[in-house]
Structures are given as C-alpha cells and as structure tokens.
Amino acid sequence: MSLVYLELFITDVLPYIAGVIFIVGTLNRIINWAKAPVPLKIPTTCAQQKSLPFIRRTWEDRLDSPYTMWETIGRMILEVFLFRSLFRNMRYWLDKQKGVDTRWLWLFALMFHYSMLIILLRHLRFFTNPIPGFLGLINKLDGQVVFVPPLYITGILALVALFWLWARRILCSRERNISYPADHLILALLAGILITGNLMRYIFKVDLYAVKEVALGIVSFHPVGAAVVNQIGWIFFVHLSFVCVTIAYLPFSKIMHFAGVFFSPTRNMPNDNRAHVHVNPWNPPYHGITWQEYYEMYKDQLDEIAENGYKVKPEV
Amino acid sequence: MVELERDGEYLKIEQKFTSWKDLLKPVTEKDFKPGFYHYPILKKDAEYLGIPYRDWDPTEPDWHLPEGWKETFLNKFKELLEKNRQFKLFMDICVRCGACADKCHYYLGTGDPKNMPVARAELIRSIYRRYFTKVGKIFGKWAGARELTEDVIKDLYYYLYQCSLCRRCSAFCPYGIDTADIVWRGRELLQSIGTVQRFSYISIAACAKTGNHLGLLPGGIVESLQSAAEDIYDITGVEIEIPVNKKGADILFVTPSGDYFATPHWYTFMGYLMLFHELEERYGFSYTWSTYASEGGNFGTFASYELAQKLSHKIYDEAERLGVKWILGGECGHMWRDKHQFMATMNPVPKTKTLEEPVSPITGTYFENAAEAKIVHIAEFIADLIEHKKINLDKSRNDHWKVTFHDSCNPARGMGLYEEPRYVIKNVCNYFYEMPEHTIREKTYCCGSGGGLLADEVMELRMRGGMPRAMAVKHVHKRYGVNYLCTICAIDRAAFPHLLEFWKLPVEVGGMTELVGNALILSDEEQERELDLRGNPLHKGEE
Numbered sequence A: 001m002s003l004v005y006l007e008l009f010i011t012d013v014l015p016y017i018a019g020v021i022f023i024v025g026t027l028n029r030i031i032n033w034a035k036a037p038v039p040l041k042i043p044t045t046c047a048q049q050k051s052l053p054f055i056r057r058t059w060e061d062r063l064d065s066p067y068t069m070w071e072t073i074g075r076m077i078l079e080v081f082l083f084r085s086l087f088r089n090m091r092y093w094l095d096k097q098k099g100v101d102t103r104w105l106w107l108f109a110l111m112f113h114y115s116m117l118i119i120l121l122r123h124l125r126f127f128t129n130p131i132p133g134f135l136g137l138i139n140k141l142d143g144q145v146v147f148v149p150p151l152y153i154t155g156i157l158a159l160v161a162l163f164w165l166w167a168r169r170i171l172c173s174r175e176r177n178i179s180y181p182a183d184h185l186i187l188a189l190l191a192g193i194l195i196t197g198n199l200m201r202y203i204f205k206v207d208l209y210a211v212k213e214v215a216l217g218i219v220s221f222h223p224v225g226a227a228v229v230n231q232i233g234w235i236f237f238v239h240l241s242f243v244c245v246t247i248a249y250l251p252f253s254k255i256m257h258f259a260g261v262f263f264s265p266t267r268n269m270p271n272d273n274r275a276h277v278h279v280n281p282w283n284p285p286y287h288g289i290t291w292q293e294y295y296e297m298y299k300d301q302l303d304e305i306a307e308n309g310y311k312v313k314p315e316v
Numbered sequence B: 001m002v003e004l005e006r007d008g009e010y011l012k013i014e015q016k017f018t019s020w021k022d023l024l025k026p027v028t029e030k031d032f033k034p035g036f037y038h039y040p041i042l043k044k045d046a047e048y049l050g051i052p053y054r055d056w057d058p059t060e061p062d063w064h065l066p067e068g069w070k071e072t073f074l075n076k077f078k079e080l081l082e083k084n085r086q087f088k089l090f091m092d093i094c095v096r097c098g099a100c101a102d103k104c105h106y107y108l109g110t111g112d113p114k115n116m117p118v119a120r121a122e123l124i125r126s127i128y129r130r131y132f133t134k135v136g137k138i139f140g141k142w143a144g145a146r147e148l149t150e151d152v153i154k155d156l157y158y159y160l161y162q163c164s165l166c167r168r169c170s171a172f173c174p175y176g177i178d179t180a181d182i183v184w185r186g187r188e189l190l191q192s193i194g195t196v197q198r199f200s201y202i203s204i205a206a207c208a209k210t211g212n213h214l215g216l217l218p219g220g221i222v223e224s225l226q227s228a229a230e231d232i233y234d235i236t237g238v239e240i241e242i243p244v245n246k247k248g249a250d251i252l253f254v255t256p257s258g259d260y261f262a263t264p265h266w267y268t269f270m271g272y273l274m275l276f277h278e279l280e281e282r283y284g285f286s287y288t289w290s291t292y293a294s295e296g297g298n299f300g301t302f303a304s305y306e307l308a309q310k311l312s313h314k315i316y317d318e319a320e321r322l323g324v325k326w327i328l329g330g331e332c333g334h335m336w337r338d339k340h341q342f343m344a345t346m347n348p349v350p351k352t353k354t355l356e357e358p359v360s361p362i363t364g365t366y367f368e369n370a371a372e373a374k375i376v377h378i379a380e381f382i383a384d385l386i387e388h389k390k391i392n393l394d395k396s397r398n399d400h401w402k403v404t405f406h407d408s409c410n411p412a413r414g415m416g417l418y419e420e421p422r423y424v425i426k427n428v429c430n431y432f433y434e435m436p437e438h439t440i441r442e443k444t445y446c447c448g449s450g451g452g453l454l455a456d457e458v459m460e461l462r463m464r465g466g467m468p469r470a471m472a473v474k475h476v477h478k479r480y481g482v483n484y485l486c487t488i489c490a491i492d493r494a495a496f497p498h499l500l501e502f503w504k505l506p507v508e509v510g511g512m513t514e515l516v517g518n519a520l521i522l523s524d525e526e527q528e529r530e531l532d533l534r535g536n537p538l539h540k541g542e543e
Helices: A001-010 A014-035 A061-063 A069-082 A104-126 A133-140 A153-171 A175-179 A182-203 A208-219 A233-252 A254-263 A293-295 A301-309 B022-023 B043-049 B071-085 B085-092 B103-109 B117-130 B134-143 B151-162 B167-173 B178-191 B197-209 B218-236 B264-285 B305-322 B334-346 B378-387 B411-413 B421-429 B456-465 B469-479 B488-501 B512-519
Strands: A090-093 A097-099 B002-006 B009-013 B251-254 B327-331 B376-377 B403-407 B483-486 B510-511
Touching: A001 A014, A001 A208, A014 A233, A014 A254, A014 B022, A014 B085, A014 B376, A061 A069, A069 A254, A090 B376, A104 A133, A104 A153, A153 A175, A153 A182, A153 B167, A153 B178, A175 B022, A182 A233, A182 A254, A182 B134, A182 B378, A182 B510, A233 A254, A233 B403, A254 B085, A254 B403, A293 A301, A293 B022, A293 B305, B022 B117, B043 B197, B071 B085, B071 B178, B085 B117, B103 B456, B103 B469, B117 B134, B117 B151, B117 B178, B134 B251, B151 B178, B167 B178, B197 B264, B197 B305, B218 B305, B251 B305, B264 B378, B264 B403, B264 B488, B264 B510, B305 B327, B305 B334, B327 B421, B334 B411, B376 B378, B378 B421, B378 B512, B403 B421, B421 B512, B456 B488, B469 B488, B483 B488, B488 B510, B510 B512
Parallel strands: B251 B327, B327 B376, B403 B483, B483 B510
Antiparallel strands: A090 A097, B002 B009
16 A cells, blocks of 8 residues: 555656756756856867968868857757767877777767667657657657567667766776766666666566556646556656656756756857957956056166167177 | 886886775875976065965975965855856866876876876866765765865865866867866966966066066067077078067067077077068068067966966057057967967957058958957968968978977967968978877877976976877887977977987977078078078088
8 A cells, every 4th residue: 555655656746856856956057057157268179270261171170160150050069969079089009109099988978878869759659649750750760670569779779888888987997997976876877767668668568558647647737646556567666766866866967968068168169269359258457567667667778779779680 | 007118218107096086085295206296386476476475395294375275265266166157067067988088198198097187177176066066065075075175285286287288188078178277277276375386487477577488678688689680690691680669560579488598499589580581671571579578478378367367468568559550479389379269358459540450461361360369370471471472482491301290289279270380381391291190180299398387397297298299209200200390389399309308209399480491582692501590501402
C-alpha cells in the first residue's frame, strides 16, 4: 500500500519539483550571466582575419575568424552542432615530441549528444496526442535494427558513448586527475537513466499506454491516480526518479554548458575589433601622466629635440 | 617519464598523476622549485602604482599578507565577477573534458599536472565554488571547492605566473574558455593584496612614467635612433633623417621599446627606419616617432584592466597632440592583442579633426579592418606596398637565410594575422619553410616566455615551456637546414636566442622587417650592398 504512495509521489509530485528547480535554476544562471557586462571583445581567432583584398580568406577562415554577424552565427552553429573546437583536437606524443590529430573525444562526444537529443525527441511521443508526424519518422529511422521490439540505435549508442567517456575518466591517468566526484556523479545519473530506459524497453516491459497517460497527465497538470500507476512495472519509477533527480541537479552542475556556450565571448563575438570598436560600459577614466606632466619632467631633453627641428641625423 | 636529449645532456620530463584531491591541495613554498617561481614586486614599483606593499619572500613560510587580505581578495573577486561576464561564465561551464590538457606548452615541458589549463583555471574556480556557489559551500571539497588560506595564495602565485596567456588552450576548448582571461583576473586578485611578481611590474611602472617599458628617457630614444641611423649608414652608405615628436606628420609609428636597444630586435629596428626612409624619398611619406608614446607593448595586459588602460592611453593621446591621421604599429605579440582587442575599448578613440580612417598614402589602400581603431599592423602595411609593387626588393640578399616563421601567440589567436607576414616573407626571401602543421597558425606554440614570464629567475620554466616550439624548429632545421627563425614579436626575439641555445640549435632569430630591410633596394643607395643588416657578408651569385 505504502509503495503506491511512493509511486504516486514519483509520478505526480517529483516531476513538478524537478521541473520548477530546473526552470528557476537555469533562468537564474542565465540571467546571472546576462546581467554581467562584457568589457572586451575577445574572440579567439582561429584563422585568417579579414584584412587586405589580396589576402585570401577561405570559407573556413570566415567561420573560424568571423568578421560579420552572419559569419559569427556560422561559427556558433558549427560550435554548437558540430563541436568545431573539439574537432581541432590533437594529442602531443611526448616521446616523439610530435602532435597528431586525435578526434576520438570529438566522435564520442558528438555521438553521445546526438543520441541523447534523439532519445529526448523520441520521448515526445509520450507527451503528445496525437503524435506529430516527424516523431514517427525519427522513431522509424532510429528503429532500423530488426529485433522485437525494434532496437533503437541511439539508445545503445548513447550508452556506448557514455561508457567510453566514463572509461577515459577512470582509465586515463590525465583525465582521472581532473575528474571531480561531480563529473562521475553526472555520468552515473545519466547511466542510470539510459540503463533503466533500455531495460524497460527490452526486458522488464511496462504498459506503455499507462505510461503515456502518466506523461500526458504531467504536462496537462492532471496527475493520474493510483489506478493508472498500479498498471506500470517498478522499473518505470526507477527510470522516472533518475530523470527527475538529474533534471533538478542540472542547474547546479556543469551541464549548464549547454546554455553557457551561447554566451562565450571568445566564440560569439566577431573578429572586427579595429573596424567596430567595442564599448565597455564600466570603462574607468584614465589615471596617469599627461603630455604636459611628461614635458615638465623631461623638459631639457624634449626641448633639445625641438631645437633640432624634430629630426635625428646620424653623425657621420 | 621522457628524457629529451640536448647535446649529450638529458632533460627529464616526468608526468605525475595522482587524484583530484591533489588538484585542490595547494602547492606551497616547501615545494616551490627554483627556476619556477618569480621574485616579488619591488617597493618602488608597488608604491608608484598604488599596490599594497610589504616585505616578503616567496620561499619563507610567512608571506606577511596584509591585514584583512581575505576580505580584500573576496571583495575584489565579487567585483570582478559582477563586471566580467566572461569570467563568471568561465567559472561555471567547464566540464573538465581534458581537451585543453596537453595543449599547454608549460604542461608539456614540465609534466606538472597543475600546469594543465583546466587545473590552472581550477585554482580560481575552487575558490569561486566555496564562496560564490551554494553547492560548494555545502559540499566543500567534494564539490571541488576549497577554503581561501594563505597556502592557497601561495598556490595561486606559483601557478598563475606559470602561464604566458598564449590562449592555445582556448582554441581547443569546446566552450572557448579563455585561460588567459582567467589568469589575468586571477593576477588582478593577487594584485589587490600585493602578491605579484617583480618582472612585469618594473616595466609597468617604467612605462606609466616614461612612456616605455625600458624606462628610456627622450634623450635615450634619440640616441638610439641616431646609432641605428649610423649603423644603416655603415651598411648602405645612405644618410637617413628620422622624425621624432614631429607635429603634423601623417602617421605615428609605435613599436615595442625592446626594438630600441635589444639584439636581435635592433636589425628589425633598422629595417623600419630603412623602409620609412625609402618611402619618404620616393613618395614623400610623412611619419614620426614619439618619445611620449614610445611603447607599443603593454605589460599592463598581464596584470589588470586598469594597468593595461594606463599604458595604452598615451598612444591616442599622442596621436591627437601630434595631429596625425592614423597609427602604424610595429612587430610585437601581446602588443597586438592589446592594440587589436583592447586599446580602443579601454581608451576611446579621440574625436579630433585630424585622426581619420587609415588609408595608405602610397598605394591609396583603405584599411577597412582598422577603420575605427585607426591602427594598422606593419605586416598589413608592407604586404600592401609589395602587392602594389611600390618598393624594389632584391630577394637574393636573403639567400643566406633559410627561413621559417613562428606565429606569435597573440597576433595569431588574438588577431588572426596569419597570411600577411607570410606574404611579406615569401616576397623578400627565396627559402621559406613551414614548421609542422600542429605547431603553426592557430595551433602555434608559445616561445615560453610571454605574459610576464621573461624574467631570468624562471629560466628553467621558460626553457621547458619552449620545448614544443624548439622541437618544431629542430625538425625544420634538420630537414631543410633552416637557420633563421622569423617572428613578429619582441618577446619572441628576446626569448628565442636563449631557448635555441638551450636546445643547441644553430638558428638565428629575427624579425620580418629585418628581412625586408635586407632585401629593400634604397633608391639613393649608390654602392652595391655587401653586408646584411647584421654585418654578415652577402655572397651574391655564389650559390
């Protein structure tokens, strides 16, 4: 009997708590960043600047060292959707004193993020009625591997990528050195979500109609009652708990990089510093020596320059 | 562990890894290694710049921190967070993916895990978490937070001055976290309690007073110009006339003050003078040097916003006083981070009748990319002259040099100046070879001595930090016989001779304009030139 209360808490209360914490926390973070001014325009210029007409600038130059607003937007799109900077990654072989391109981190990071995105989109079918057409397409494309039920490629890829990312934090000494408990915690939470999700789909199957009722109940603010909850297997509640805890934890974690990357001035500002000067709202007034003070300090020497007609000639 | 050979001796690089807990454990004077820590600021400089001073020694256990230092530090921290979005953001969004880790030349050269850019940022982030986030307040160490203690200040002092602000890590960071900015802010925090290094503050104080880092007085600058003119006479037989503090000139020329005295900067200095003389003879080019704005570089950018502003202010001030049309800047690294990204923001461009959008008086080219800041890089200027065939060049005079080009960190990642110097070099030299792809352009390695690290007491750090660059030079030296490392940075030119000597590489260091000066055919030069600017004989037609 008491278990039902726990289950009802998980379906009817926890999602709202998590949602509120997430929304308030994230907005708080974003507003906090947005409130602070950007004193200097500091793009990291990873390619040729725009300068003279005969200095060639390829499209890559335009995106890695943008001059116009559109080029900057292009840079941000590459950064956000294709992880441009990670793609540049290399490894230094100390024994050969040589750098080589290393794109494993880029590959697995991209794999993980895109799989998670598609998984999230797939889940929308629980929250929508009727289900929009594009979700059906995603479902179909993702479920190409023949199995009963069809195997979702992303569900497996996300897990593989996650364990690769985790393994490097545990097995590579350098990455182990810089991994805080928080870095493992978020991986553990995500692993919990992915594992319970996969288990629920392939092994401990649950009543999807009831799950959909719960999901629709959450988004329509009509939480379901014990009758619906009783039809669903235990693993669903474990899955949902992991999801809620993770969502509530996000604003306090490094996952805020998803919002932060848009604010990063080394990426979102154009390299047109000398053409369009940036204004710092709190720029302090100058405190220092003026020409007049300088002149008085070194009057003799400066007068001598004037006497010589502001010219220096070699003694030959 | 790796042992690198250099002429029979070995340099050990030991990479040690422990756990995240050691990342938070401060390194204190007990573990400071000679050759890695800086001497403290001098009393006269601290007093001149209004920085709290007390007598202290980094190797002593008690650093005599000023009364209420913790409060001062945290108040400053709060102020910086409120004033700098990027700082706040970089405190929050790092995921510790490790992409930056082996991009730092100090990490590669020392093997010290605390020299990884992520670890360097964590020095400050750990304090941020403890005092400015709830998670850090509650979970402490387990959330990567640490208490601000005297030992932590020692840790900051040791590691914030092992970064040359080259921004190589920032190019690789998926969120563009700029360690240079974090370190800059961190040093600003240290400055608030007077725990700063000696080297750059000597130059900052000198520059604030005399207008240049070396503290040269007007007479000294004139003498320097004069002896360069004499050297030019010895080599070319041409007597040149150099305008100084001349009102009504079209262009104000500023260059780092190292050029007035140091070697091999001197030859680049001669190159500028020869070029301007030629332009004056042929096209009536009108420019001037200034003793008041006699510094292009800006060591303030290694220290704090206010000091950076203080040092770059004189340039527009002088441009206004002399009534020039625009400003031309010489070869320098961090100078161009400042001139391109900071100067006009920190010191708004004066609205005068004379200052106008830069147009080359010789070719008529409009420098659109410098329209508002009105400062043009010498490489842009010369490349334009060459493109329009306005100067006569004899490439073969550089045939004794097999040249490679080192992209200086700041013109590369802080400006995007990659092709202009290459264009110039290829037009004045017959033999030009690139270093390996992973060591040039946006991936360029630092010389190991930038960002205020040019101090003698940190020589071992500098030699180790320069290792990846030295290895790249070694590669082209062995493969193509490269014997000239061309660079457009004054600190490079001061640092590389030591570095190349340390790694036993018989390669000379010099600037782009030196090569231009060698190749430049002066129209009033009557005799055949027999020496290059360094006094090396030119064996023409023998090869």
